[in-house]
Amino acid sequence: MSAREQRQVASDAGLSKQRMVVEAVRLADREGVDGLSMRRLAGELGAGAMSLYRYVASKDELLDAMVDLVFEEIELPLEETGWQSAMRRRAVSTRQVLAGHPWAIGLLESRTSPGPANLRHHEAVTACLRRAGFTVVMATHANWLLDSYVYGFALQEAGLPFDTADEFADMGEGVYLPQLPPEEFPYLNESAAALVAGGYDPADEFTFGLDLILAALEPLRAAA
Amino acid sequence: MSAREQRQVASDAGLSKQRMVVEAVRLADREGVDGLSMRRLAGELGAGAMSLYRYVASKDELLDAMVDLVFEEIELPLEETGWQSAMRRRAVSTRQVLAGHPWAIGLLESRTSPGPANLRHHEAVTACLRRAGFTVVMATHANWLLDSYVYGFALQEAGLPFDTADEFADMGEGVYLPQLPPEEFPYLNESAAALVAGGYDPADEFTFGLDLILAALEPLRAAA
DNA sequence: CGGTGTACGCGTACAGTGTACGCAACGGCT
DNA sequence: AGCCGTTGCGTACACTGTACGCGTACACCG
Incomplete structure (x- = not known):
């Protein structure tokens, strides 16, 4: 099956703004908003990047719709x-x-x-x-x-x-406290120690x- | 004066992480974070884009430093x-x-x-x-x-x-209220009218x- | 049946992006 | 003079958003 036929099959569900936005939200959940590009989204939808512009005027409009879906x-x-x-x-x-x-x-x-x-x-x-x-x-x-x-x-x-809480405790002792010289950050040291000990x-x-x-x-x- | 000589003059102040970060904050204030690119920043500093990478490991590190400066x-x-x-x-x-x-x-x-x-x-x-x-x-x-x-x-x-407050009043009457059908958004209409009238x-x-x-x-x- | 309009899809090209790589120039030191 | 470290940066690559224009399919009308 050619690439075009593959895309045709995928598109038989039909592109729509709704499908795009839902898939864009999924992609952003996985890769963050920096990982969301029109080409990648089009790939997920089995479409060409420029096809998306039939349903949204711009990437900005897509982002607006994503926020509203959330x-x-x-x-x-x-x-x-x-x-x-x-x-x-x-x-x-x-x-x-x-x-x-x-x-x-x-x-x-x-x-x-x-x-x-x-x-x-x-x-x-x-x-x-x-x-x-x-x-x-x-x-x-x-x-x-x-x-x-x-x-x-x-x-x-x-x-x-x-x-x-466990990860907080691990990071508190393994990462934060080493970066906080007690003479410079006495209150943060006190807090970190007390919070970790108290199961915060x-x-x-x-x-x-x-x-x-x-x-x-x-x-x-x-x-x- | 050649481009290189111009850049030499500008660079006589010397590139530094501090200068970069200060200038980057200025650029972001004017153009938003989307308007901040390494090439534009380099242009503002009279340097080449790749020169910046001597002082920061990546654009991400620059952003971290910008936030800390703020x-x-x-x-x-x-x-x-x-x-x-x-x-x-x-x-x-x-x-x-x-x-x-x-x-x-x-x-x-x-x-x-x-x-x-x-x-x-x-x-x-x-x-x-x-x-x-x-x-x-x-x-x-x-x-x-x-x-x-x-x-x-x-x-x-x-x-x-x-x-x-004046811009709020203008937008309230000119932009928001027309978009809020009163039968669908009775409370927002009530609020907008009351707030605008009260000089909110x-x-x-x-x-x-x-x-x-x-x-x-x-x-x-x-x-x- | 042919022509027209519309909808849909998307390839190409352009200008921009971050950054790996490697080269050049300069100053200091031996 | 040669070596080394520092500073600067050009080139190239892969990626980005999107303007433009083309191809195909379908519905409608005369």
């Missing part, structure tokens, strides 16, 4: 359980989704036109907060605060060179901060 | 004014610095080995919190929370397609969230 994985908040629980579930879901697609975080800052999924989320969160009694201004404050915290946490977590797991940080923020927002609900 | 601009916390004031000043400084170098935010997630300036900051912040009475674990919690909030805020702020400035969000977090951390100081 947003679609985030759960919409359910209000039946109360605003705090709904916000918590949404925050946990966002963090999990971004942990699965760490390349997407770095793209958030350069996507200036939010996609449909992003807008739907924004509407759902705003609805939940308003119905819980927050004023428009307070709901906006809460939205900013929660999103900032969640995205910032995901950003930092993505930059960690380990995934588990940075994954626990998320709920600590989230709980603190949600608790601090509660009294602001009925602000006049 | 960290150096952030003020170290001064404790004389109390831990809250010190944390607030550091947070405000971080936000200002990242607002000036928005390209750096997206790089934070891929830099897994913190540079010297980053470590010095980490030590200074940890010292301040520990001396204010936070336990090692609580100081770590506070560090994570504050950094997550600040980086996340900077990330979102960098993605905003406007800079001032998203820049104020930062201090709202920061104040709330610092107030929520205060009772945790003497946690045993």
Whole structure:
């Protein structure tokens, strides 16, 4: 079977923007966003690179669509359980989704036109907060605060060179401490030693901060 | 004067890693990180592209150094004014610095080995919190929370397609509202209208969230 | 049946990218 | 004078995004 026939077979599923975006997300998950090129994506789809330009105007537009697809994985908040629980579930879901697609975080800052999924989320969160009694201004404050915290946490977590408490302990002793002369970094040394000894797991940080923020927002609900 | 002689004159200042990094940060500020290439940087320095590889092993190493230079601009916390004031000043400084170098935010997630300036900051912040009475674990919690909030805020702020309250008002009415059918996005419409009418400035969000977090951390100081 | 328009696919070419390799020039030292 | 180290960098290679234009297939119409 010639290369063209092979491509024909692959394309019998038909190229589409949806197929492209899904495959692009897979490729970015495996190789990072730097490993995503139009030629490589076309190879994965059994198509020519220039065929992709029938479905997206540019690589930038593809990246926009990829970010929106990631947003679609985030759960919409359910209000039946109360605003705090709904916000918590949404925050946990966002963090999990971004942990699965760490390349997407770095793209958030350069996507200036939010996609449909992003807008739907924004509407759902705003609805939940308003119905819980927050004023428009307070709901906006809460939205900013929660999103900032969640995205910032995901950003930092993505930059960690380990995934588990054990790996943290190993790196702490094998990599970090040797680089931190105690006379120059006494507090970091103290912290590293105490945290490793205490079985510290940075994954626990998320709920600590989230709980603190949600608790601090509660009294602001009925602000006049 | 031949091209070589021109370059010789320019190079009389001598290439160095420091000069490269400073110039690279300037270029990224003007053109974004996508506009930064080794050839363009070399052109700015009056050198050949391959000369740069005497001072950095790779473009990745240059990016690491750029991020660390940005960290150096952030003020170290001064404790004389109390831990809250010190944390607030550091947070405000971080936000200002990242607002000036928005390209750096997206790089934070891929830099897994913190540079010297980053470590010095980490030590200074940890010292301040520990001396204010936070336990090692609580100081770590506070560090994570504050950094997550600040980086996340900077990330979102960098993605905003406007800079001032007036631009927000203009875009709200001219761009956003037309894209949000009221029957589909009733709460976003309500919010946009109310915020524009109230002279809302998203820049104020930062201090709202920061104040709330610092107030929520205060009772945790003497946690045993 | 032939002509036309549209949809789909994509090869070629261009200008740009990071960097391996190896060469040239210069200064210092013996 | 020769050797060595330092500094600079040109060439070449493989890869990148995408403008342009061409080929093929299909549907529709007269």
